[in-house]
């Protein structure tokens with residue numbers, strides 16, 4: 001297990017946090033003024049019932065606008081940001097002897113906000129002050145209790161879009177949190193690599209091992225761990241963990257799992273293969289090729305580049321790999337133009353990363369036809385953090401359609417059938433775009449250098 005309580009790290013993050021908040025105050029004031037508001041109330045969120053027929057609640061996933069300012073997972077908090085004033089934080093006084101929110105990861109927020117408590121969240125209304133006040137949150141009833149119900153929807157949309165834009169370029173504090181989240185994820189990926197090499201662990205075993213190695217409860221992970229053995233890797237978001245595993249001649253493991261730091265999440269994928277025989281060897285070659293392609297794509301990132309152009313380039317490189325391993329025949333350009341690569345690589349090259357695993361602000365432009373699932377269509381800019389995650393899979397449904405169509409003759413189906421039991425490959429890192437040389441910092445490889453075949 002890795003230590004998640006590190007006093008030196010906390011001091012470092014707290015120092016950056018004060019600058020982060022000062023920066024947010026300035027940029028929020030500009031956004032409020034530009035959109036004709038005097039203040040905005042950010043609601044942390046309300047507890048949501050697991051079922052309307054039950055009396056149990058999900059753990060709180062705070063509203064990301066709130067988390068942008070505060071790493072607190074407390075229900076019914078209100079942060080009032082008013083132009084030209086120190087932000088005011090209202091916390092709900094915890095009076096329940098049944099439960100209590102998790103303790104704050106830091107107390108640095110006490111130094112940068114005016115902090116007070118209310119016994120009843122509706123009381124925040126008494127302290128809102130005058131002028132045009134917007135509310136951002138997901139609980140319409142709470143906004144209505146503050147007299148801000150009418151502003152909770154369409155009227156605040158332009159302001160909300162401007163606030164999303166503030167999350168596209170990460171502050172040094174946010175980058176430090178994302179780097180730390182990647183450091184924490186490393187322990188999980190390394191533990192799974194070893195366990196997979198040494199024994200025939202089930203997906204559930206591996207998932208639980210990842211949680212233990214990263215000191216995370218299941219609901220604390222930035223997204224549900226994807227732990228897929230063999231053909232399950234062809235389900236891109238496989239989270240229905242199998243409970244059994246038998247020895248087999250060739251085996252693969254795809255792990256797409258992260259960790260968090262103060263609300264910011266890492267998003268990391270590695271693929272491993274073991275065994276002997278032709279299928280294991282061919283699949284190991286495929287993993288090594290995707291790994292090398294992923295490194296080339298990361299190296300190509302620089303400010304001014306269109307992310308969608310890089311996505312298109314990843315399809316050309318995927319076609320070359322498919323040809324080299326004997327899956328696709330003919331010219332690379334033909335395989336891309338006729339949609340063959342899209343059957344093996346149906347998702348986008350990556351997405352913006354931050355408080356949300358698929359973060360906001362980078363998919364405002366519609367992707368070109370054929371790039372339907374691309375979640376980043378923006379030009380690369382200094383301060384962005386995004387993933388680079390190409391993959392090659394053997395997905396039954398997509399391959400059936402390919403096999404039935406006119407492009408079937410471009411594919412060597414014997415090779416496809418031999419590799420289908422191993423599911424697929426994905427390699428994913430988190431990149432920060434910098435103003436320096438090199439123009440990117442790979443937040444993942446600082447800690448987790450490699451993937452691929454296992455001896």
Ligand SMILES: [Mn+2]
Pocket residue numbers: 267351387389428
């Ligand atoms: Mn991802």
